Amino acid sequence: MDKLVIEGGKPLSGTIVIQGAKNAALPILAASILAKGTSTIDHVPGLLDIEVMLNILRELGCRAEHTEGTVVLDTLAAHTSHVPESLMKQMRSSIFLMGPLLARFGETQVYLPGGCAIGERKIDLHLEGLKALGAEIEELGNRIICRAEKLVGADIHLSFPSVGATENIMMAAALAEGRTTISGAAREPEIQDLQGFLNAMGAKIIGAGTDTITVDGVQSLTSCRYQIIPDRIVAGTLMLAAAATRGQVTLQNTKPAHLTSLIHVMRRAGVQIVIDGDIIKVGSSARPKAVERIVTSPYPAFPTDLQSQMMVLLTLADGVSIMKETIFEGRLKHVDELSRMGADIRVDMNAAIVRGVPRLYGATVEATDLRAGAALVIAGLAAQGKTVVEQIHHIDRGYDRIEATLSHLGARISRYSPVPNN
Ligand code: EPZ
Numbered sequence: 001m002d003k004l005v006i007e008g009g010k011p012l013s014g015t016i017v018i019q020g021a022k023n024a025a026l027p028i029l030a031a032s033i034l035a036k037g038t039s040t041i042d043h044v045p046g047l048l049d050i051e052v053m054l055n056i057l058r059e060l061g062c063r064a065e066h067t068e069g070t071v072v073l074d075t076l077a078a079h080t081s082h083v084p085e086s087l088m089k090q091m092r093s094s095i096f097l098m099g100p101l102l103a104r105f106g107e108t109q110v111y112l113p114g115g116c117a118i119g120e121r122k123i124d125l126h127l128e129g130l131k132a133l134g135a136e137i138e139e140l141g142n143r144i145i146c147r148a149e150k151l152v153g154a155d156i157h158l159s160f161p162s163v164g165a166t167e168n169i170m171m172a173a174a175l176a177e178g179r180t181t182i183s184g185a186a187r188e189p190e191i192q193d194l195q196g197f198l199n200a201m202g203a204k205i206i207g208a209g210t211d212t213i214t215v216d217g218v219q220s221l222t223s224c225r226y227q228i229i230p231d232r233i234v235a236g237t238l239m240l241a242a243a244a245t246r247g248q249v250t251l252q253n254t255k256p257a258h259l260t261s262l263i264h265v266m267r268r269a270g271v272q273i274v275i276d277g278d279i280i281k282v283g284s285s286a287r288p289k290a291v292e293r294i295v296t297s298p299y300p301a302f303p304t305d306l307q308s309q310m311m312v313l314l315t316l317a318d319g320v321s322i323m324k325e326t327i328f329e330g331r332l333k334h335v336d337e338l339s340r341m342g343a344d345i346r347v348d349m350n351a352a353i354v355r356g357v358p359r360l361y362g363a364t365v366e367a368t369d370l371r372a373g374a375a376l377v378i379a380g381l382a383a384q385g386k387t388v389v390e391q392i393h394h395i396d397r398g399y400d401r402i403e404a405t406l407s408h409l410g411a412r413i414s415r416y417s418p419v420p421n422n
Helices: 021-036 048-059 086-090 093-105 126-131 165-175 189-201 232-244 256-268 302-317 334-342 371-380 402-408
Strands: 002-008 011-018 038-042 063-065 071-075 107-111 136-141 143-147 156-158 181-182 205-206 210-217 225-227 248-252 272-276 277-282 293-295 318-323 343-346 351-355 364-365 386-390 413-416
Touching: 002 071, 011 402, 021 048, 021 071, 021 093, 021 189, 021 232, 038 086, 048 063, 048 071, 048 086, 063 143, 063 302, 063 386, 086 093, 086 107, 086 293, 093 107, 093 143, 093 165, 126 136, 126 165, 126 225, 126 232, 165 181, 165 189, 165 210, 189 205, 205 225, 225 364, 232 248, 232 256, 232 277, 232 302, 232 371, 256 272, 256 277, 256 334, 272 402, 272 413, 302 318, 302 351, 302 371, 334 364, 334 371, 364 371, 371 386, 371 413
Parallel strands: 011 248, 038 225, 156 181, 293 318, 364 386
Antiparallel strands: 002 386, 002 413, 038 071, 063 071, 107 143, 136 143, 181 210, 205 210, 248 277, 272 277, 318 351, 343 351
């Protein structure tokens, strides 16, 4: 398994262009199946998760090419709506295919994606939403069979603003007969991007970004060309890496409005942040200040996907901070690894009490999930000495060649791939 080796203690500096958003590209690639034809999607990042989604679409009969950030996807020849279990297991987000496949083929077979390092990852809200649209759902062990002669618009209320459930329902409702309203909807920017893509294909959807989305079903959709929004979580990760190493970094191709909660918290920690259109400049020359209380919540509140990366900055702050994780029940696994680097963190239920220390020390640590892995890289960049981050395939799921990005900003970081012992 590949690993990253980092020589810490060097402030990051320079300018970087932010990649397209993984969590917008995945549902949009799934949604392309709703139209028979060739869609072209720009700014799709080169990530493991993206390649898995493209492989699933190829398995369903589509032709997909991913060249220099552009995906050309021909869905005309799609001939099956059964997603192989082996591919479902590679990526939870394949559950996004349920809605589009049901809408296009009238039936689909998928597998329960199962839990992962950060939590149980239930899909009850997805299934309830599709049932409300007229789907019959059969669960045979971990296999899920959905059938619908016809999808009919309905008023759906989500008891929790689930991102994936909101997206699955939007995609199925786009071709349903009549009007669907989704109240209690998730408000993430990636949902607004999915609405933009669906409407570019001829759908009639309004309200994405608010807690009520209205979909007027249409007879058919047409392939289109579309550009993915910048990845706010990658941008936030690099902002925190700049602050934790007391560097000066300029990010281009950002949407600062998607990062309001992070910018607010980082400014409370004493980090200088200057916004100029789609450019964010981050600078820090002093020890950060503790932030009394940060609670992860659905957008636009502080995002769970930046919780572990923000915690690294807090481990070096002057004072005691409290970080509470309310979205995923298992998303504090990075605490043990950070403690091995000298951090002073105590976990109480779903809250981490972080007492700042003068410095972190390099160590060999293990990535347990995508964002925890990114946090350990930031810790290694800030630490004194050498850090080895193992199991970095987790990181490659969401960051396009992270070592190249960080090297470009002056980091001393290399990837090591063990020679296969054949
Ligand atoms: C999306 O996951 C993102 N993934 C996650 O990013 C992100 O952390 C999450 O939204 C929250 O913002 C993609 O977009 C591909 P949810 P999703 O449905 O859709 C519970 C990353 O690092 N829930 O909003 O799976 C669930 O158990 C990833 O890029 C139900 O109970 O998130 C969880 O506790 C990680 N029933 C909470 O809601 C359901 O039917 C949030 O889940 C669905 C969800």
